[in-house]
Amino acid sequence: MNGCHWENKALYKAGADKQFKNRAGQFDRNVFQQSINRAGYSEGTYVDLYRRELLQKQLLSAFEYGISVPATLTDSVLRYREERRVIKLIKIEHTALNLIPDPPSSILAKFHSDNAARFSAPEYRAVTLLRVQPKDISDEIEVSEEQIKNEYDSRISEFSQEERRNIQQILVSEEPLAQKVMSRLKMGDDFIKVAKGVANFDQEALELGDLTRGELAIRELGDAAFLLNVGNYTVPIRSSLGWHILRVTNITPATKKALGEVRNVLKRSIQLDLAADSLITLANQIEDELGAGASIRDAAGRLNLKVENIPAIDNQGLNEFGKPIDGISHQKEILNAVFATSEGEDSDLNDYGSSSFFILHVDKVTKPTLRPLDKIINDVRMAWKRDHRAEEAEKKAKNLVNELDNGISPEILASKLKVALLSTRPFTRTGEGLKTELPRELISKVFASKVRNSVLAAGNGVHLVAFVSEIRHPITSSSSKLAETIRAQLSENILGDLKKQLAEALRKRLGVTINRENIKQIFSKTNTP
Numbered sequence: 001m002n003g004c005h006w007e008n009k010a011l012y013k014a015g016a017d018k019q020f021k022n023r024a025g026q027f028d029r030n031v032f033q034q035s036i037n038r039a040g041y042s043e044g045t046y047v048d049l050y051r052r053e054l055l056q057k058q059l060l061s062a063f064e065y066g067i068s069v070p071a072t073l074t075d076s077v078l079r080y081r082e083e084r085r086v087i088k089l090i091k092i093e094h095t096a097l098n099l100i101p102d103p104p105s106s107i108l109a110k111f112h113s114d115n116a117a118r119f120s121a122p123e124y125r126a127v128t129l130l131r132v133q134p135k136d137i138s139d140e141i142e143v144s145e146e147q148i149k150n151e152y153d154s155r156i157s158e159f160s161q162e163e164r165r166n167i168q169q170i171l172v173s174e175e176p177l178a179q180k181v182m183s184r185l186k187m188g189d190d191f192i193k194v195a196k197g198v199a200n201f202d203q204e205a206l207e208l209g210d211l212t213r214g215e216l217a218i219r220e221l222g223d224a225a226f227l228l229n230v231g232n233y234t235v236p237i238r239s240s241l242g243w244h245i246l247r248v249t250n251i252t253p254a255t256k257k258a259l260g261e262v263r264n265v266l267k268r269s270i271q272l273d274l275a276a277d278s279l280i281t282l283a284n285q286i287e288d289e290l291g292a293g294a295s296i297r298d299a300a301g302r303l304n305l306k307v308e309n310i311p312a313i314d315n316q317g318l319n320e321f322g323k324p325i326d327g328i329s330h331q332k333e334i335l336n337a338v339f340a341t342s343e344g345e346d347s348d349l350n351d352y353g354s355s356s357f358f359i360l361h362v363d364k365v366t367k368p369t370l371r372p373l374d375k376i377i378n379d380v381r382m383a384w385k386r387d388h389r390a391e392e393a394e395k396k397a398k399n400l401v402n403e404l405d406n407g408i409s410p411e412i413l414a415s416k417l418k419v420a421l422l423s424t425r426p427f428t429r430t431g432e433g434l435k436t437e438l439p440r441e442l443i444s445k446v447f448a449s450k451v452r453n454s455v456l457a458a459g460n461g462v463h464l465v466a467f468v469s470e471i472r473h474p475i476t477s478s479s480s481k482l483a484e485t486i487r488a489q490l491s492e493n494i495l496g497d498l499k500k501q502l503a504e505a506l507r508k509r510l511g512v513t514i515n516r517e518n519i520k521q522i523f524s525k526t527n528t529p
Contacts, residue, residue: 034280069490077486082474084426087466088410094389094461111384112373124312124366130300131358134275141271151266152259159257162212166250169208170195178236178243191247276355296361393463397456400465404454410467426472
């Protein structure tokens with residue numbers, strides 16, 4: 001294939017890619033060029049990458065056909081996944097144990113130092129953040145009345161509501177019966193009574209519902225029903241279904257919001273769309289400023305943008321007082337960048353949210369430090385008591401397991417302890433079938449045990465003792481929907497494994513290696529002003 005052919009196919013692919021389209025939904029070469037430039041590609045590089053991708057797909061397509069999953073493998077996986085167990089459960093609540101007296105200060109001091117990680121302040125980072133969203137620059141964008149009018153016309157369906165009518169229908173198969181219905185209605189008989197007495201319709205079957213003209217599938221019915229006044233009915237109308245007599249019981253008039261009512265909404269929407277388009281240019285300007293040696297703060301000042309100073313943030317998005325930082329605590333992209341960037345360095349310019357981007361500088365890193373005991377003495381005391389209760393609960397749970405293994409029934413033990421004995425429904429290894437969630441450790445131990453065996457595991461403030469009372473093996477069928485799903489999953493996994501093995505074999509045969517020192521040097525040069 002010649003280079004022109006590859007280039008045409010690559011550009012055809014780009015034309016179908018949403019990220020290269022303008023607001024009108026059409027491929028825009030300027031947007032395409034800006035996007036690949038921001039990614040560090042020239043057009044030739046993009047074409048070359050596409051060519052490699054296409055060759056890779058052609059090579060790997062051979063693996064995608066002819067993969068056969070053995071029936072025995074499907075059957076084994078199905079049996080494993082669908083095996084279910086029933087257990088009887090005794091809970092030992094930590095808070096139900098005897099009150100524990102306060103320990104001496106010397107024990108608390110040792111507990112504090114032995115568990116330094118639990119009582120240390122997390123790593124905090126001071127950050128200078130520059131983020132730009134469409135709303136930040138949208139107010140400065142001028143929108144003409146013509147643009148607003150065009151937007152209104154294109155979205156008129158959002159601001160309009162068709163007339164709706166609540167319609168009842170009597171449907172009969174023969175014309176003589178339809179005429180009999182009409183005769184009774186003309187005599188003044190009630191529509192519902194006639195429907196029931198003459199056509200054997202109950203009221204539920206009578207109601208077509210609240211409909212627009214277009215929602216009536218037969219056009220003639222819609223035309224006739226939407227000419228009626230409330231309470232009136234049509235003459236019999238023939239269709240392929242039979243003879244219809246319609247009555248209108250309520251009319252909701254059509255509504256349409258005037259341009260003036262939605263003008264501000266439309267203007268704001270246009271501003272945000274235009275702002276999103278212009279952010280590409282703004283991002284390039286920021287990169288140019290930073291590339292010329294400006295700091296993030298200086299670049300923001302020259303472009304009339306605001307930076308945010310965050311004196312302390314941990315990896316959960318909380319400040320030094322444990323409070324969420326507005327607008328950041330839920331932004332994973334920003335948090336990841338904060339803790340992936342070294343002290344004194346800038347992050348990359350990153351996209352996040354909807355048509356938004358950010359870049360940040362890590363001003364200072366404060367490593368985790370052990371909080372002084374006198375400042376958190378109550379927290380340490382409560383933690384010591386929780387641990388002590390957990391230890392006591394575990395001892396008690398182990399004794400219960402021993403008693404169950406020696407033949408004492410769960411019912412007798414629960415009665416002796418004066419606690420409820422819980423019995424579960426049959427459940428799988430994933431916990432499917434359980435009404436309440438159980439610890440993964442307990443479920444794993446249950447499925448590793450035999451019937452009438454007992455196991456224990458710790459939960460949140462509780463220790464659980466489980467007695468395996470029943471094991472249910474599935475009845476398998478290679479033609480069942482579940483088997484088909486498992487077969488498809490296994491086929492996909494086998495294909496993935498073959499691809500990995502092929503890639504590894506090719507790397508070894510061709511001698512492909514990664515010179516990480518060179519990569520490190522390239523990035524260090526890129527980040528040097």
